[in-house]
Amino acid sequence: MVADGMKRREFFGVAGSGLFVFFSANLAAQEPARLPGRQAGPTDLNAYLKIGADGRVTCLAGKVELGQGVMTELAAALAEELDVALDTVDVVLGDTDLCPYDMGTFGSMCTPLLWPAVRRAGAEARAVLVQMASERLQVPAGQLQVHAGTVSESGKPSNAVTYGQLVAGKRIERHLENVPVKATGLKVIGTSPRRKDGPDKVTGGAQYAGDIQLPGMLHAAILRPPAHGAKLKSADTSAAEKLSGVRVVKDGGMIAVLHERPDIAVAALGKIKAEFENPPAGPDDKTIFDHIQKTAPQPRVVGQSGDLAEGQRLAGSVIEGTYLNSYVAHAPIETHTATAQIEDGKVTVWASTQAPFMVKSAVASALGLPADKVRIISRYVGGGFGGKTEADQGVEAARLAKLTGKPVQVVYSRQEEFFYDRFRPAAVMKIRAGVAGGKIVLWDNQVFGAGDREANPFYDIPHKRVTSAGGWMGGNPAGMNPFAVGAWRAPSVNSNTFARESHIDVLAAKAGLDPLEFRLNNLTNARMRRVLETAARQFGWKAGHAPTGRGAGMACGMYSNACNATMTEVAVNRATGAVEVKRVVMALDEGLVVNPDGMRQQAEGCVMMGLGYSLTEEVRFRNGEVLDSNFDSYRIPRFSWLPKIEIVMVDNPEMPALGGGEPPIVAMGAALANAIFDAVGVRSLQLPMTPERVKAALAKA
Amino acid sequence: MERTISFTLNGKTAAVKTDDERMLLWVLRSDLGLTGTKFGCGEGLCGACTVIVGNEAVRSCATPLKAVAGKQVLTIEGIGHSGLHAIQQAFLDHHAFQCGYCTPGMILGAYALLLKTPHPTRAQIAQHMEDNLCRCGSHVRILDAIQQAARAAKAGA
Numbered sequence A: 001m002v003a004d005g006m007k008r009r010e011f012f013g014v015a016g017s018g019l020f021v022f023f024s025a026n027l028a029a030q031e032p033a034r035l036p037g038r039q040a041g042p043t044d045l046n047a048y049l050k051i052g053a054d055g056r057v058t059c060l061a062g063k064v065e066l067g068q069g070v071m072t073e074l075a076a077a078l079a080e081e082l083d084v085a086l087d088t089v090d091v092v093l094g095d096t097d098l099c100p101y102d103m104g105t106f107g108s109m110c111t112p113l114l115w116p117a118v119r120r121a122g123a124e125a126r127a128v129l130v131q132m133a134s135e136r137l138q139v140p141a142g143q144l145q146v147h148a149g150t151v152s153e154s155g156k157p158s159n160a161v162t163y164g165q166l167v168a169g170k171r172i173e174r175h176l177e178n179v180p181v182k183a184t185g186l187k188v189i190g191t192s193p194r195r196k197d198g199p200d201k202v203t204g205g206a207q208y209a210g211d212i213q214l215p216g217m218l219h220a221a222i223l224r225p226p227a228h229g230a231k232l233k234s235a236d237t238s239a240a241e242k243l244s245g246v247r248v249v250k251d252g253g254m255i256a257v258l259h260e261r262p263d264i265a266v267a268a269l270g271k272i273k274a275e276f277e278n279p280p281a282g283p284d285d286k287t288i289f290d291h292i293q294k295t296a297p298q299p300r301v302v303g304q305s306g307d308l309a310e311g312q313r314l315a316g317s318v319i320e321g322t323y324l325n326s327y328v329a330h331a332p333i334e335t336h337t338a339t340a341q342i343e344d345g346k347v348t349v350w351a352s353t354q355a356p357f358m359v360k361s362a363v364a365s366a367l368g369l370p371a372d373k374v375r376i377i378s379r380y381v382g383g384g385f386g387g388k389t390e391a392d393q394g395v396e397a398a399r400l401a402k403l404t405g406k407p408v409q410v411v412y413s414r415q416e417e418f419f420y421d422r423f424r425p426a427a428v429m430k431i432r433a434g435v436a437g438g439k440i441v442l443w444d445n446q447v448f449g450a451g452d453r454e455a456n457p458f459y460d461i462p463h464k465r466v467t468s469a470g471g472w473m474g475g476n477p478a479g480m481n482p483f484a485v486g487a488w489r490a491p492s493v494n495s496n497t498f499a500r501e502s503h504i505d506v507l508a509a510k511a512g513l514d515p516l517e518f519r520l521n522n523l524t525n526a527r528m529r530r531v532l533e534t535a536a537r538q539f540g541w542k543a544g545h546a547p548t549g550r551g552a553g554m555a556c557g558m559y560s561n562a563c564n565a566t567m568t569e570v571a572v573n574r575a576t577g578a579v580e581v582k583r584v585v586m587a588l589d590e591g592l593v594v595n596p597d598g599m600r601q602q603a604e605g606c607v608m609m610g611l612g613y614s615l616t617e618e619v620r621f622r623n624g625e626v627l628d629s630n631f632d633s634y635r636i637p638r639f640s641w642l643p644k645i646e647i648v649m650v651d652n653p654e655m656p657a658l659g660g661g662e663p664p665i666v667a668m669g670a671a672l673a674n675a676i677f678d679a680v681g682v683r684s685l686q687l688p689m690t691p692e693r694v695k696a697a698l699a700k701a
Numbered sequence B: 001m002e003r004t005i006s007f008t009l010n011g012k013t014a015a016v017k018t019d020d021e022r023m024l025l026w027v028l029r030s031d032l033g034l035t036g037t038k039f040g041c042g043e044g045l046c047g048a049c050t051v052i053v054g055n056e057a058v059r060s061c062a063t064p065l066k067a068v069a070g071k072q073v074l075t076i077e078g079i080g081h082s083g084l085h086a087i088q089q090a091f092l093d094h095h096a097f098q099c100g101y102c103t104p105g106m107i108l109g110a111y112a113l114l115l116k117t118p119h120p121t122r123a124q125i126a127q128h129m130e131d132n133l134c135r136c137g138s139h140v141r142i143l144d145a146i147q148q149a150a151r152a153a154k155a156g157a
Helices: A008-015 A070-082 A110-137 A163-167 A198-203 A262-269 A288-295 A308-315 A356-367 A392-404 A414-420 A493-511 A515-521 A526-539 A596-615 A668-680 A691-700 B024-031 B086-094 B103-116 B122-129 B139-156
Strands: A018-023 A047-051 A057-061 A089-093 A144-147 A150-153 A156-162 A171-175 A218-222 A231-236 A247-251 A254-259 A273-277 A300-305 A319-325 A337-343 A346-351 A374-377 A408-411 A427-436 A439-448 A464-469 A552-559 A562-572 A579-589 A644-649 B002-009 B012-019 B050-053 B056-059 B072-074
Touching: A018 A110, A018 A163, A047 A110, A047 A163, A057 A070, A057 A110, A070 A089, A070 A110, A110 A144, A110 A150, A110 A156, A110 A163, A110 A171, A150 A163, A156 A163, A198 B086, A198 B103, A218 A262, A218 A392, A247 A392, A254 A262, A254 A392, A262 B024, A288 A427, A308 A427, A308 A439, A308 A464, A319 A493, A337 A392, A346 A356, A346 A392, A356 A374, A356 A392, A392 A408, A427 A493, A439 A493, A493 A515, A493 A552, A493 A668, A515 A526, A515 A552, A526 A552, A526 A562, A526 A579, A526 A644, A552 A668, A562 A668, A579 A596, A579 A668, A596 A644, A596 A668, A596 B139, A668 A691, B012 B024, B050 B103, B056 B103, B086 B103, B086 B139, B103 B122, B103 B139, B122 B139
Parallel strands: A018 A171, A057 A089, A218 A408, A346 A374, A439 A464, A579 A644, B002 B072
Antiparallel strands: A018 A047, A047 A057, A144 A150, A150 A156, A218 A254, A231 A273, A247 A254, A300 A464, A319 A427, A337 A346, A337 A408, A427 A439, A552 A562, A562 A579, B002 B012, B050 B056, B050 B072
């Protein structure tokens, strides 16, 4: 069945004539009940491709192009399997009227799940077309060849027919059968084609949600509380209402000021005299770690083996560490934006969102409309990183469009973006561990707030227990986090990897062992060993007992079955505590690499974003008030931070292609923490490792 | 104060009657419909709204309209006269973008640099671009692209 009231036959109405291949990546089955409240996806239809009479190939899927390159990747799969030129393939994404249901673009699922299904669909379409050509040309299929969308008889190129000619005037529908994809002779997959979104993006022609301009459109500025939990006591809107061209709308607790110019709407909002009742005192960014441990739900065991008492007996002594991770913002350069229009009872919302179908449900519910009266379009999105999974601004724009009878655009200010961001949660990771004869024999790890992903270590540890209490995905008691939290690029895993890999180095240092040797001593996972050894070779790792003064550090990470080893070289200014990152080497096993440059782009991006959460990024807050409101105090990575980046892809074509947008970021925190320790002999147990924290650690030493 | 401000926009005369204290960004995007110039922070801190006024890269979100009266303003829509500008081509060649939202501001920031310093060192490029923020982490490619554009200009000169 097809969810969301959308039946396959309705797609036929949209799609016109040609050859259609419908297929499922079975995305719903892959992302089980851990997404509470989200609509179950269809099991038989996630995407389809169409070959039109003009010979153009169109792929329609509900994923969104966030910058990760999915548009190019899907086009490449079809160009490969159909033997057509890449520029004859169009990819339509993120439009709920044109594309079949998709849960959302997160969890690095495009490559491992959707991409292979698109590729198989291309292979089936080619088989269908070759069969049709065989009948038309009166030549057995085995004697036909395809080049650039033209099927011809081998050795007799004049006996030929194009894909477009084959499908012209016909309507052929297929459901994906098991047609094998190309095993050899790949021409596109494994290369790095030009990004299809490039021309739009370098010319200013790419339309983001805020670039939609409609006749009569109003821009809305919405009254916001000064702190989470603050309640509106009174609002005097009379001064704003007197301004020429300004409309003030009050509806269900929302007060919005609208004007045809966005800046005038914002200025008019400033004329509202509002009084709020402050929320009760709550935690701040210093007390939050105690608060989280006190308020966290009952822990769940997420990894266990052997017997902790036996591990402790074997180790003799136990080495403890408590690692902290602060709230981190997504901070995409495009703030949450939506443009809504209502025509003939149908709402269309252009929204910057990673999950247009979730926004569709939310808008339909807020406006009391059936789902087929709502269309969400998310064509280009200016960065997501997990923070645009929800899109409240889409609902606000739709409500205001209904209330005013005009198209309405909502663009969050940078302050609103920080205030309403669903931050990566602050977290506490407590580890008790022990070593005997160079082997880790005890690992007792309690995780609070981060979530459980990759908390269970991939090292061979006979006696271990890992528990997790609360996380990014919800299920936290009210008040545990003073504001909303959510998925931030590789959710849970940055926190858990920072703690584990920092503590591994602590154990190695206490045992007097080289961190590389110590890891290899405790690791039988062949893929992880290979990336670690590869990174060490590329880095030129010199065995030593930290701190060596060289400023070299390493960490291993796993996420979504991708393995990475990250090695960094830093210089620490002892007077200021400032850390300069000189070099980052990363070896990655991402399975089959379908687009090496695309993978490299993701890894480079992860290095830069990883520098941010490792060194500067933390949200400061007090009693529900978010104190960071712009990029002056919330510092994200800049050009001067750029280290020498060396990415080595350990191609593993026996393994299916894995998602690439998240795994390369996870080991950055610990690789830097360990490099700082190697440089100066102290470590910050809290991310980010700001100059103040590094300096404080130096002062204590 | 409401009055008509005239300036040259992408080589053509533009005149806008409005409050002359309004920021150029919103006049470009909303009054004139040129949406290639992006809003990012509203306080001149991120560079997404960068345009060229005269020969300088300015933050249009923090530049009042009256400051461009009688001046030449160049936006992303105006820099490629016939086809792509060398900087745009270099950004394409290096895939010097991911989400693309900061890209117009990056390209215009680079444009201003190359006007004044046609053959910058890599360190000069990084220093000049320091306050243009990219969250996707395309920094290494943006530096590569600007170096390529500078070399292309040198070869063509």
